[in-house]
Amino acid sequence: EAEVAQSPRYKITEKSQAVAFWCDPISGHATLYWYRQILGQGPELLVQFQDESVVDDSQLPKDRFSAERLKGVDSTLKIQPAELGDSAMYLCASSLAYRQETQYFGPGTRLLVL
Amino acid sequence: KQEVTQIPAALSVPEGENLVLNCSFTDSAIYNLQWFRQDPGKGLTSLLLIQSSQREQTSGRLNASLDKSSGRSTLYIAASQPGDSATYLCALRSSTDKLIFGTGTRLQVFP
Numbered sequence: 001e002a003e004v005a006q007s008p009r010y011k012i013t014e015k016s017q018a019v020a021f022w023c024d025p026i027s028g029h030a031t032l033y034w035y036r037q038i039l040g041q042g043p044e045l046l047v048q049f050q051d052e053s054v055v056d057d058s059q060l061p062k063d064r065f066s067a068e069r070l071k072g073v074d075s076t077l078k079i080q081p082a083e084l085g086d087s088a089m090y091l092c093a094s095s096l097a098y099r100q101e102t103q104y105f106g107p108g109t110r111l112l113v114l
Numbered sequence: 115k116q117e118v119t120q121i122p123a124a125l126s127v128p129e130g131e132n133l134v135l136n137c138s139f140t141d142s143a144i145y146n147l148q149w150f151r152q153d154p155g156k157g158l159t160s161l162l163l164i165q166s167s168q169r170e171q172t173s174g175r176l177n178a179s180l181d182k183s184s185g186r187s188t189l190y191i192a193a194s195q196p197g198d199s200a201t202y203l204c205a206l207r208s209s210t211d212k213l214i215f216g217t218g219t220r221l222q223v224f225p
Binding site: 055 | 158
């Protein structure tokens with residue numbers, strides 16, 4: 001069964017360093033999402049792509065976060081510089097089409113900023 | 115602004131019990147509602163998706179209902195098992211395709 005792949009699974013970094021997360025959605029899925037999940041809370045959308053275009057990045061802290069999906073397939077989320085409050089699980093999800101389709105989630109990348 | 119609340123925040127039950135998890139939302143203008151399961155330190159697994167025009171969906175021992183007019187959804191788990199122990203999240207899809215999650219119910223089923 002096809003799955004959403006994410007790497008790394010775990011990342012420990014010091015504040016002010018740069019970190020990057022990678023996501024490979026299920027083949028053929030046009031829509032890709034990055035979520036941040038703080039411990040004990042539900043995931044919160046950071047950015048949504050439709051193919052290579054950003055559809056929604058209203059909750060992305062653009063002073064330090066960036067995301068790209070250059071060829072409309074895999075995607076990278078970057079944080080520079082990392083802050084203590086960025087410690088969280090970063091989840092990637094994909095769906096076949098826009099709206100009314102279930103989203104399939106990857107295993108996530110757990111980030112700890114020291 | 116849509117707000118999604120899940121009650122209870124945590125639940126511990128003996129094996130075999132039937133149980134109900136609740137999800138309430140403030141804005142009934144939704145496209146669908148989805149229930150997810152999340153095991154500790156893992157990603158989310160979709161359990162059930164209810165379109166806004168539907169009232170309920172069933173999968174095995176799980177049944178989810180949706181009442182848009184009252185802003186409520188329930189997830190019913192029949193004959194609970196220790197393997198059902200996880201966090202259960204409900205999520206609403208808004209008109210902008212954004213999924214808005216509740217904070218989850220952490221379920222523990224003990225033998």
